[in-house]
Every structure is written in C-alpha cells, then in structure tokens.
Amino acid sequence: MTRTDKVMNKTAEKNQSANKESGLSRRRLLRGATAAGAAGLLAACDSSDSTGQPAGGPAIVSKKRNLKMVTTWPKNFPGLGTGAERLARRIEAVSDGNISVRVYAGGELVGPLEAFDAVSQGKADMYHGGEYYWQGKSPAFNFFCAVPMGMTAPEITSWIRFGGGQELWDELSGQFNVKAFLAGNSGTQMGGWFAKEMNSIEDFQGLRIRMPGLGGEVMQRIGATPVTKAGGEIFQALSQGNIDATEWVGPWNDLAFGFYSIVKNYYYPGIHEPGTALALGLNLDIWNDMSATEKTWVEAASAAENDIMLAEFNANNARALETLINEHDVVLRKFNDDILAELGRVSAEVVAEAGNHDELASRIYQSFSAARAGSMRWGDIAEKAFMDARNLSEG
Numbered sequence: 001m002t003r004t005d006k007v008m009n010k011t012a013e014k015n016q017s018a019n020k021e022s023g024l025s026r027r028r029l030l031r032g033a034t035a036a037g038a039a040g041l042l043a044a045c046d047s048s049d050s051t052g053q054p055a056g057g058p059a060i061v062s063k064k065r066n067l068k069m070v071t072t073w074p075k076n077f078p079g080l081g082t083g084a085e086r087l088a089r090r091i092e093a094v095s096d097g098n099i100s101v102r103v104y105a106g107g108e109l110v111g112p113l114e115a116f117d118a119v120s121q122g123k124a125d126m127y128h129g130g131e132y133y134w135q136g137k138s139p140a141f142n143f144f145c146a147v148p149m150g151m152t153a154p155e156i157t158s159w160i161r162f163g164g165g166q167e168l169w170d171e172l173s174g175q176f177n178v179k180a181f182l183a184g185n186s187g188t189q190m191g192g193w194f195a196k197e198m199n200s201i202e203d204f205q206g207l208r209i210r211m212p213g214l215g216g217e218v219m220q221r222i223g224a225t226p227v228t229k230a231g232g233e234i235f236q237a238l239s240q241g242n243i244d245a246t247e248w249v250g251p252w253n254d255l256a257f258g259f260y261s262i263v264k265n266y267y268y269p270g271i272h273e274p275g276t277a278l279a280l281g282l283n284l285d286i287w288n289d290m291s292a293t294e295k296t297w298v299e300a301a302s303a304a305e306n307d308i309m310l311a312e313f314n315a316n317n318a319r320a321l322e323t324l325i326n327e328h329d330v331v332l333r334k335f336n337d338d339i340l341a342e343l344g345r346v347s348a349e350v351v352a353e354a355g356n357h358d359e360l361a362s363r364i365y366q367s368f369s370a371a372r373a374g375s376m377r378w379g380d381i382a383e384k385a386f387m388d389a390r391n392l393s394e395g
Helices: 003-018 026-046 081-094 112-120 139-144 153-162 165-174 213-221 231-239 251-257 284-289 292-328 337-355 359-393
Strands: 065-071 099-104 126-129 178-185 192-194 208-210 225-227 265-268 277-283 331-334
Touching (some): 099 292, 139 337, 139 359, 153 359, 178 284, 231 251, 251 292
Parallel strands (some): 065 126
Antiparallel strands (some): 126 277, 178 277
C-alpha cells in the first residue's frame, strides 16, 4: 500500500467515526477521503527536503485568500499585461480557488512605478513587474531583471534557480518586506526606435531616449539623455517629440504600440536587456503566513509563467517583425561593431559600479558575474557554435 493510500484510508476512518451519528452518506465520506489523499500527495510530491523525502505531513489550508496584484503594465497589454493575468488565473486554478487574485493594471490602483512600494507597505498583496524599476531602492535589483551586456533568458534563469541567485534575491527583497520569484521573460530585446540613423557613437550625443535601468545610465555616459517612462506613456512622448528615440521590448509589443507610425529606423541588438526577467513579488508577511502547500501553488504557477511567457514572446516576435517590415515599411538596422564595442566598454563600467554599491550588491554582482562567465563559455560551445553551423548550412 502506498503512502497516499494509507493517508486516504486513515482519513476516511477518522471521518466515518467522527460523523457516524450525523447521518452523512458513504459517498460524502469517500469524497472527503479522496480530497484529503490528494492534499497528502501534493505535499509529498512538492514539499521535500534536500534528500527528496517529504518534509512533513500534508499542509492544511485554513482560509481562503483574496489577493490584489498590481502591475507595471498597461491593462491587457500583449505578453506583459496578459501574462500577469494568466499568472493570476493559474494561481487560482492550481489552488482550486483557495487563492483568488484580482489584477490591477498600472494606474488602476497605484501608479505603475509605485507597485513595489504598495506591496512592501501592504497596500497591495503582490506585484508583477521588472525589478530594475526599483533601482532607486538598490541598484542590485537590476541584476534580477536585466543589465547591459548581461545574461540571456536561459542564462539568468539558470543563475537564479541553480546558481545561488534566488537566495541573494531573497536577502535583497527581504530588506523591503518582499518575497520575489521569476515569473516571466521577454527574451532578448531590440535596440529601439530612432528618428535618425545611428552611424557612430557620436550620434548619441544629445539624444533624448526612453531607457530605464542601467541601460539608461549607459546612454547618459555616451552623451544621451535617458528618460524613464512607463509603457503607456511612451507613444505620446515620442509622437510629441518629447523624446527622440525609445526602446520598449521587441517586435510583438512594439507593433502593438504603433511606434512604426512615428519613426521607421528599428535597431538591434538590445544590449541593454539581453534577457529581461520579470518578477512576481509578494508582501513578505503574507508569504510567511502561507502554508507549505500554498507556497507550492504560488511557486509552481510562477515557474510555469516564466516558461510560457518566453515561448510566447519568441513566437510572436518572429511574426511581428515580418509584419513591421513588410506591411509598415520599417527599416531594420544593426548597430555597427564600433558602436557595440563602445557600448560594451561603458556597460562594463556601469554594471561594476552598481555591483559595488554596498556589501550585498557586491556579493550579488560577484555571483552574477561568475554565472555569466560560465554561461558564455558553455554558450560558445553549445548554442552559438550550433547556430553558426546552422547559418552556414543555410547558405
């Protein structure tokens, strides 16, 4: 007899004894036993110690939770906004309705860039957004989203899950009463939309460009003026001439925002965000109040969204790029090697400074850098070598 069978039988016997005088039917007793057995199986499978053995008995969910999620995204925005909604629905589904999540787009409950503070202070229960928006709290948050010339989506996921990144993230976010997880990735982003051609590093002088995070700092050091704006504000700023250029995400999202109707020069690669990780952040008090089973539900839903969102972006970016070029006369351009080399040099300086902001930031930077070096070495042997060979075979 399996452990799950024993749990089911014992639970059924206890229920039958306790409710004998109440006249409950045998069918109802069996239904209760089955539910208890399923809970035991979930706990046994998903709550284990380092040896893979169950860490304890079945966790009991004692209350229904109605949680509020705030986001940094426009309502129903493809990939990002819809990904947050999908994550909320998955949490509800895997918890069998024990956790319900109401999603508020940026500006509905709090401003898009106020999401972190709202969760930290308990005004909201969770957020979905990019950690680099919180760099005013600590520049180390950038490492858990994207840094210039940093890591691709698979690389940053590997670091956080298996390279010590999650533990460092917990330490950083815990200072602000937040517990965060990977919950999405937009993949390698584009370099952005520019009103003029960018033929040399000097062309960035005086350029007003929307670019947040450390990428914005790189822009500033090469003579541009970086501007941080939430997604919903970019089109108006570009159309009114308040900015000369903008990066956002990639072809799928950029097509939806209609930037092609204002400017036509579309540059790549996006060295500022090579694999932008997105996060689900929970108020730490709520997280600590959750049972082991509830935590497993949230973690599993976040991990699923991390995988699904990246696949969705890659599929839709490929299609949207063709639409931009073939239907909207967008000119696809690549930054030349001289520009990329200078951006790389300045990026190294900026990232190192962020990583030496304080003792914790230094440990995060060192861990990140070691993981990046290992990923680059393996990537050259694996993905890059294969892609080079594939390109040769295509003639």
